[in-house]
Amino acid sequence: xxxxxxxxxxxxxxxxxxxxxxxxxxxxxxxxxxxxxxxxxxxxxxxxxxxxxxxxxxxxxxxxxxxxxxxxxxxxxxxxxxxxxxxxxxxxxxxxxxxxxxxxxxxxxxxxxxxxxxxxxxxxxxxxxxxxxxxxxxxxxxxxxxxxxxxxxxxxxxxxxxxxxxxxxxxxxxxxxxxxxxxxxxxxxxxxxxxxxxxxxxxxxxxxxxxxxxxxxxxxxxxxxxxxxxxxxxxxxxxxxxxxxxxxxxxxxxxxxxxxxxxxxxxxxxxxxxxxxxxxxxxxxxxxxxxxxxxxxxxxxxxxxxxxxxxxxxxxxxxxxxxxxxxxxxxxxxxxxxxxxxxxxxxxxxxxxxxxxxxxxxxxxxxxxxxxxxxxxxxxxxxxxxxxxxxxxxxxxxxxxxxxxxxxxxxxxxxxxxxxxxxxxxxxxxxxxxxxxxxxxxxxxxxxxxxxxxxxxxxxxxxxxxxxxxxxxxxxxxxxxxxxxxxxxxxxxxxxxxxxxxxxxxxxxxxxxxxxxxxxxxxxxxxxxxxxxxxxxxxxxxxxxxxxxxxxxxxxxxxxxxxxxxxxxxxxxxxxx
Amino acid sequence: xxxxxxxxxxxxxxxxxxxxxxxxxxxxxxxxxxxxxxxxxxxxxxxxxxxxxxxxxxxxxxxxxxxxxxxxxxxxxxxxxxxxxxxxxxxxxxxxxxxxxxxxxxxxxxxxxxxxxxxxxxxxxxxxxxxxxxxxxxxxxxxxxxxxxxxxxxxxxxxxxxxxxxxxxxxxxxxxxxxxxxxxxxxxxxxxxxxxxxxxxxxxxxxxxxxxxxxxxxxxxxxxxxxxxxxxxxxxxxxxxxxxxxxxxxxxxxxxxxxxxxxxxxxxxxxxxxxxxxxxxxxxxxxxxxxxxxxxxxxxxxxxxxxxxxxxxxxxxxx
Numbered sequence: 001x002x003x004x005x006x007x008x009x010x011x012x013x014x015x016x017x018x019x020x021x022x023x024x025x026x027x028x029x030x031x032x033x034x035x036x037x038x039x040x041x042x043x044x045x046x047x048x049x050x051x052x053x054x055x056x057x058x059x060x061x062x063x064x065x066x067x068x069x070x071x072x073x074x075x076x077x078x079x080x081x082x083x084x085x086x087x088x089x090x091x092x093x094x095x096x097x098x099x100x101x102x103x104x105x106x107x108x109x110x111x112x113x114x115x116x117x118x119x120x121x122x123x124x125x126x127x128x129x130x131x132x133x134x135x136x137x138x139x140x141x142x143x144x145x146x147x148x149x150x151x152x153x154x155x156x157x158x159x160x161x162x163x164x165x166x167x168x169x170x171x172x173x174x175x176x177x178x179x180x181x182x183x184x185x186x187x188x189x190x191x192x193x194x195x196x197x198x199x200x201x202x203x204x205x206x207x208x209x210x211x212x213x214x215x216x217x218x219x220x221x222x223x224x225x226x227x228x229x230x231x232x233x234x235x236x237x238x239x240x241x242x243x244x245x246x247x248x249x250x251x252x253x254x255x256x257x258x259x260x261x262x263x264x265x266x267x268x269x270x271x272x273x274x275x276x277x278x279x280x281x282x283x284x285x286x287x288x289x290x291x292x293x294x295x296x297x298x299x300x301x302x303x304x305x306x307x308x309x310x311x312x313x314x315x316x317x318x319x320x321x322x323x324x325x326x327x328x329x330x331x332x333x334x335x336x337x338x339x340x341x342x343x344x345x346x347x348x349x350x351x352x353x354x355x356x357x358x359x360x361x362x363x364x365x366x367x368x369x370x371x372x373x374x375x376x377x378x379x380x381x382x383x384x385x386x387x388x389x390x391x392x393x394x395x396x397x398x399x400x401x402x403x404x405x406x407x408x409x410x411x412x413x414x415x416x417x418x419x420x421x422x423x424x425x426x427x428x429x430x431x432x433x434x435x436x437x438x439x440x441x442x443x444x445x446x447x448x449x450x451x452x453x454x455x456x457x458x459x460x461x462x463x464x465x466x467x468x469x470x471x472x473x474x475x476x477x478x479x480x481x482x483x484x485x486x487x488x489x490x491x492x493x494x495x496x497x498x499x500x501x502x503x504x505x506x507x508x509x510x511x512x513x514x515x516x517x518x519x520x521x522x523x524x525x526x527x528x529x530x531x532x533x534x535x536x537x538x539x540x541x542x543x544x545x546x547x548x549x550x551x552x553x554x555x556x557x558x559x560x561x562x563x564x565x566x567x568x569x570x571x572x573x574x575x576x577x
Numbered sequence: 578x579x580x581x582x583x584x585x586x587x588x589x590x591x592x593x594x595x596x597x598x599x600x601x602x603x604x605x606x607x608x609x610x611x612x613x614x615x616x617x618x619x620x621x622x623x624x625x626x627x628x629x630x631x632x633x634x635x636x637x638x639x640x641x642x643x644x645x646x647x648x649x650x651x652x653x654x655x656x657x658x659x660x661x662x663x664x665x666x667x668x669x670x671x672x673x674x675x676x677x678x679x680x681x682x683x684x685x686x687x688x689x690x691x692x693x694x695x696x697x698x699x700x701x702x703x704x705x706x707x708x709x710x711x712x713x714x715x716x717x718x719x720x721x722x723x724x725x726x727x728x729x730x731x732x733x734x735x736x737x738x739x740x741x742x743x744x745x746x747x748x749x750x751x752x753x754x755x756x757x758x759x760x761x762x763x764x765x766x767x768x769x770x771x772x773x774x775x776x777x778x779x780x781x782x783x784x785x786x787x788x789x790x791x792x793x794x795x796x797x798x799x800x801x802x803x804x805x806x807x808x809x810x811x812x813x814x815x816x817x818x819x820x821x822x823x824x825x826x827x828x829x830x831x832x833x834x835x836x837x838x839x840x841x842x843x844x845x846x847x848x849x850x851x852x853x854x855x856x857x858x859x860x861x862x863x864x865x866x867x868x869x870x871x872x873x874x875x876x877x878x879x880x881x882x883x884x885x886x887x888x889x890x891x892x893x894x895x896x
Binding site: 033056057058075078080092103112114119121123125126127128129130131134136137138139141142143144145146184192193194195201202203212214216237239241248250251254255256257259274275276277278282283284285286287288290292318320322323325326327339341342343344345357358360362364365366367378380382384385386398399400403406408440442445448450462491492493494504516518520534538540542544558560562566 | 638643644675676677679680681682704706708734735737738740741747750753755783784786787789790791792793794795797798800801805815819820825828829835838839840841842843845847848849850853854855856857858859861862864865868869872873875876880881882883884885886887888890891892895896
């Protein structure tokens, strides 16, 4: 920061002025009470290089800004109300307003605005031309770029409004009506980059308006009859971008270097016959209008010593209104919790869900239509890998023979079968087997230690790569895609084995002091690939101490070290290399 | 096998320090002793406040006290009968939730707090790990939700890796106070992997709705799990990616064609578009095609618009 004096001045003023302007008052005439406080202050924001990176959410207004916050809370017998508002700068304002009456009605409304600075890609790496035959003779493959708005400062303001109301139906203390609402509005500008194939790879950066609007409303009820608790919640979400879809001109398909008119005509035919569109303006970066409706029903039954049973069922439908596609989902789950004795507890879970996503017919022009060796039809059906059946089951056992020891172990299964592909055999299924074991040792109230080991085995963690290629099987039609096919479906950054260790030790010699140390470690591996093995290691030791000499003072410090190493997989280029 | 970095061996300063800390904890756990309580009969709030006046004053503004107006046994409603404790003054002779919690026995707080949010409390990692509700809640305080600390510090006390990640260059604005841990996580219900009831993908889409689809041209991992490419708690790489481009993309996709071409060295202009100029280097083609895949494949989350080439079957996610 180049203005240390100004920074110092702002902080000094805030420190000196606060005692005079901050105030609080407590008036307490039982059973009514109210507490309020007003805080005045300020902050200084300065940026040097790379502010778009470090100031992503903290950009605000440059220079010094005043700040103010007000809080108020009060109650009278069985009514209470609270308010908190904070003004940080014109782009960051928040408030919460809540109230409760007689444990019958409760409501909350909140607002939060913030600004998100977006990075600008300078595209400077996109400047290259091939050298023919490895000599320094310029060839036909090249990259160039241009910025239509080189000085643009991209970013958008986000406004979020939430409300939450709950009412117990008068005369029926066991029936509760609930309603929620949430709106997110994002307005500003963002960078959009589009390529101008095909005579050369020419990338153009454009400024595009951001005007995204998400609204969610939910309503439901909760009722209790005897030991059974029912709850229903219906939720409806819509998303729409009010900004116009940007448009880009795609170059005429022609050879990038050959200017001779006779040859040029042939090249235009050759390149044109490989393109879906060229020499025209087309929209890009289109954001579809979507909506989602979900219904969730839950039931809980308290069976006394026989335990609790929880059941849930959710039906949802999501639509892409722009493309006319929909996804339907039904899922159900059961949970059983029982304590066979004072020393043991068992938790069993099972769930089954089915998601069906619409298929889409993709119609394309013929490949190199009318040219020698051409005429292949690349039309295909896009099967969705979102179409699937997911089955899960788990059991957990906790044993606590006395207050000093606690042992827990669990095991689980998860199977995901993607079956919307006509000819994939068993490759579309991912199976996960999970297990964990741990214990907690607490010899007295001043010390406790906990250790947990977990393991997960995953079979076929990423079969969707292969499914992707099967979706229409277009690759078999071109020789170099055939070579790529050997690699797709085999390589992934997803592990087939995961090990994790979590160790925590705590020592609290008295009410004022506590010490803690811990270690977390994990290892993820995948040795099933035909090429390099995948491996990722994470380690994190930490130590922390807390000292609270008086109820008003709380001093704490901690140090942690994070180590994260993964070996990425890579393969050689398929063409020209 | 788990491969520890060199500076974690016992001979290294870091390793030796860790070993000393472990040894110290085990020594202290054996050396320091404590007792657990018994029960008795009720004596009433007035007697409790005679000794615990400071707690009593603080407690008057607490929601529990306000709900219990007119009740003379508010303290014992949670602490159990206190006659033996009052007679002998021994802290061990009264129920004290932090000390007397049992993971398999009855939880005093859940006796009243049985709402929907607590339906799934059983079986959570929190349930195994903590010593009851009082690990996070100060039951006598007047703080919001009776929390011992406010978010995110309360969560960071245990979840130290997330604390580190929240300070990484790419992060959700948790430290800036614009997002809180409980916006995504429900520590009480945690129906799906400790998140707020929805599947993790749906959770992300509730805010990032523009990416929800369904799209005509899909990117399969997007349908699977956002966590394949993103770590929501914070990353070194941009846009919460678990690895920088192009390495993340190359972990599933082969390198692009043309990538290994030797570059022309010097200034150039595109013959068919002379206004498009540049300076190329010998590594120029690699720099162009092996820096950031999403410069061209910008619609990586999915698109309804076909890309340009027929051979790519329109699914290159470039527009």
